[in-house]
Amino acid sequence: MDPITFEVINIVIVALLAWGIPLQFIPLMIWLERKGAAIIQDRIGPIRANIGGIRLFGFLHNIADVIKLLFKEDVIPNHVYRFYYFLAPFWSMTIALIPLMLVPFAAPITIGENVFRFQVATYQSGILLLFAITGLGVYGIILAAWSSNNKYSLLGGLRSSAQMISYELGMGLSIVAILMTYQDVQIQNIVEAQSGFLKVFGITFPLPNWGMFLQPIAFITFVVAAFAETNRTPFDLAEGEAEIVAGYHTEYSSFKFALFFMAEYANMVVASIVIATLFLGGYQVPFFTTEELRANPQYTLTAMLVLGILTFLILGFLVYKRAKYISVHFPEPLGKKEYFFISYALFVLAILFVILIPVVLNLEYNDLASQIIVAVFQLTMILAKASIFLWLYVHVRWTLPRFRYDQLMNMGWKLMLPISLLNVIITGIVIAL
Amino acid sequence: MVKVVKRPEVKGLRQFYLVEVLIGLYTTLRHVIRNLIYPEKLPTVIYPEKPKPIPAATRGLHRLMKREDGSPRCTACMLCATNCPAFCIHIKAAESDDPYIEKYPERFDIDLLRCVFCGLCVEACPLDAIRMDMPIISFTGYTRQDFILTKEKLLDHDNSDFPHAPNYNPPKPLDITHGPHHNEFLSRIKK
Ligand code: SF4
Ligand code: SF4
Numbered sequence: 001m002d003p004i005t006f007e008v009i010n011i012v013i014v015a016l017l018a019w020g021i022p023l024q025f026i027p028l029m030i031w032l033e034r035k036g037a038a039i040i041q042d043r044i045g046p047i048r049a050n051i052g053g054i055r056l057f058g059f060l061h062n063i064a065d066v067i068k069l070l071f072k073e074d075v076i077p078n079h080v081y082r083f084y085y086f087l088a089p090f091w092s093m094t095i096a097l098i099p100l101m102l103v104p105f106a107a108p109i110t111i112g113e114n115v116f117r118f119q120v121a122t123y124q125s126g127i128l129l130l131f132a133i134t135g136l137g138v139y140g141i142i143l144a145a146w147s148s149n150n151k152y153s154l155l156g157g158l159r160s161s162a163q164m165i166s167y168e169l170g171m172g173l174s175i176v177a178i179l180m181t182y183q184d185v186q187i188q189n190i191v192e193a194q195s196g197f198l199k200v201f202g203i204t205f206p207l208p209n210w211g212m213f214l215q216p217i218a219f220i221t222f223v224v225a226a227f228a229e230t231n232r233t234p235f236d237l238a239e240g241e242a243e244i245v246a247g248y249h250t251e252y253s254s255f256k257f258a259l260f261f262m263a264e265y266a267n268m269v270v271a272s273i274v275i276a277t278l279f280l281g282g283y284q285v286p287f288f289t290t291e292e293l294r295a296n297p298q299y300t301l302t303a304m305l306v307l308g309i310l311t312f313l314i315l316g317f318l319v320y321k322r323a324k325y326i327s328v329h330f331p332e333p334l335g336k337k338e339y340f341f342i343s344y345a346l347f348v349l350a351i352l353f354v355i356l357i358p359v360v361l362n363l364e365y366n367d368l369a370s371q372i373i374v375a376v377f378q379l380t381m382i383l384a385k386a387s388i389f390l391w392l393y394v395h396v397r398w399t400l401p402r403f404r405y406d407q408l409m410n411m412g413w414k415l416m417l418p419i420s421l422l423n424v425i426i427t428g429i430v431i432a433l
Numbered sequence: 434m435v436k437v438v439k440r441p442e443v444k445g446l447r448q449f450y451l452v453e454v455l456i457g458l459y460t461t462l463r464h465v466i467r468n469l470i471y472p473e474k475l476p477t478v479i480y481p482e483k484p485k486p487i488p489a490a491t492r493g494l495h496r497l498m499k500r501e502d503g504s505p506r507c508t509a510c511m512l513c514a515t516n517c518p519a520f521c522i523h524i525k526a527a528e529s530d531d532p533y534i535e536k537y538p539e540r541f542d543i544d545l546l547r548c549v550f551c552g553l554c555v556e557a558c559p560l561d562a563i564r565m566d567m568p569i570i571s572f573t574g575y576t577r578q579d580f581i582l583t584k585e586k587l588l589d590h591d592n593s594d595f596p597h598a599p600n601y602n603p604p605k606p607l608d609i610t611h612g613p614h615h616n617e618f619l620s621r622i623k624k
Contacts, residue, residue, distance in 0.1 A: 042468060329479055
């Protein structure tokens with residue numbers, strides 16, 4: 001295949017992947033938020049919505065949500081600035097979907113004489129462009145706030161922009177520290193540098209070589225700033241429902257509201273993947289470099305199967321517990337059969353994987369197959385790492401109350417900024433030594 | 434005198450709330466793990482299917498008590514209607530055929546949409562003719578009319594439905610105008 005066609009096909013496939021991941025994670029996140037809230041607050045969570053008795057642990061509430069939002073009346077108040085009013089939700093959603101185009105999802109693989117990259121765009125200044133784009137996200141909020149012509153919306157938008165400016169600084173400075181550590185602005189090189197074991201001053205630690213351990217202060221400031229950037233609790237001042245109704249989306253209804261709602265979740269997914277990329281080694285499997293994995297495809301596959309077995313056993317156990325709870329406590333057992341079926345299916349899958357291990361160990365692999373296996377492993381790795389932060393978003397939301405505005409500003413200007421500046425200086429000194 | 438309560442000042446690194454946040458996250462994480470592993474410990478009430486037993490002292494829907502012959506015990510004295518803070522009891526009195534009884538309610542309507550379930554009507558009634566001991570705390574209707582408890586609805590119950598609230602039978606109304614009953618009546622009101 002000639003290089004240009006290959007390049008185009010490559011970009012289209014990976015662009016669909018990078019586009020699909022946040023979109024697919026949105027319903028998952030909405031479900032996780034509902035269920036996570038319930039579990040943190042000692043409830044059982046959504047369980048009633050069903051299609052023919054199939055409940056999928058309340059997942060079908062998402063479908064009910066979508067139907068509700070689609071069929072709601074789309075009210076457009078008379079006093080809005082129409083063009084910007086319509087632009088705002090689309091802007092939010094579009095900006096939310098772009099940044100992942102710059103993130104590598106797996107190490108590039110060689111097919112024949114062509115290289116298939118798992119990254120849509122390899123810009124020279126990738127990381128800077130990434131933050132330039134995420135910084136545009138706040139325009140959606142400001143446009144919505146201003147064009148709604150409503151004082152609550154405007155207050156929400158103002159708060160949001162003030163917050164964004166304060167936290168963008170801390171975020172940028174923690175990125176500076178990362179750039180200084182890796183001495184590179186290309187995301188793929190930063191991820192590449194995070195493989196293997198942690199080595200500081202020539203001493204090898206039994207830790208993966210992640211930015212999180214090299215730059216703990218930058219990591220903490222970055223995570224806090226990412227929470228602020230995505231407008232999530234405890235930083236969701238833009239929609240402080242107690243004081244300003246719903247903030248910037250007060251005047252939006254029906255699907256335009258749904259777009260804002262989805263953009264928030266898409267932003268969370270993007271932020272989680274970016275944190276995972278910069279601080280948790282991106283697609284790197286902990287402790288092992290890509291070359292080591294590719295050299296031993298049978299062990300890589302075995303490791304994948306073992307991780308799969310563990311996941312299935314844990315999930316199966318949790319579902320089984322729930323099925324028992326439901327069959328005991330519900331008089332007309334809601335979805336009891338389905339729950340037992342799913343838990344047994346997970347156990348069966350685990351057993352199947354156990355059987356597969358000896359088969360996998362004795363197979364012959366050619367070069368391409370081993371590369372694809374490693375790519376799949378790395379893709380699951382980055383999504384798993386991002387999932388940790390997705391859960392953290394939910395967990396923090398149902399733990400912490402919202403910050404007061406002055407606390408927020410104090411924290412941003414008097415704490416995050418000096419700490420990250422100090423971090424940059426210390427990093428500089430250490431590097432110079 | 435004005436007492437100024439100072440806000441506790443948060444200074445230095447504690448402004449980051451990092452330790453506090455981690456403690457909070459640990460608390461919720463404990464809940465998550467416990468609830469995932471032991472869902473049977475969840476306090477959730479499976480509501481419409483398995484409601485909690487209602488305590489006997491709950492103020493539920495009103496009912497009018499009946500005499501042995503099934504007529505309402507109420508004598509339309511209007512004490513409950515007077516006492517009601519929501520003015521939601523509407524009584525139309527009529528003369529009774531029974532020579533011992535002066536009046537009876539021809540209509541007795543309670544507007545549930547205005548009722549605040551304070552129970553003052555029950556307290557006020559000298560004859561224990563109105564009670565709020567029905568174990569019904571959720572009631573629904575499609576129209577406003579559905580929420581008006583008429584005399585028929587108020588009397589539409591069976592005493593055997595309320596084992597926890599025995600229907601004691603008061604003595605027959607006394608003829609207070611003459612004879613030995615007079616003293617007895619006086620002693621009763623003194624009590
Ligand atoms: S419960 Fe209170 S408000 Fe309701 S009817 Fe009786 S006195 Fe009136
Ligand atoms: S219910 Fe009791 S207080 Fe009310 S009118 Fe009848 S007798 Fe009087």
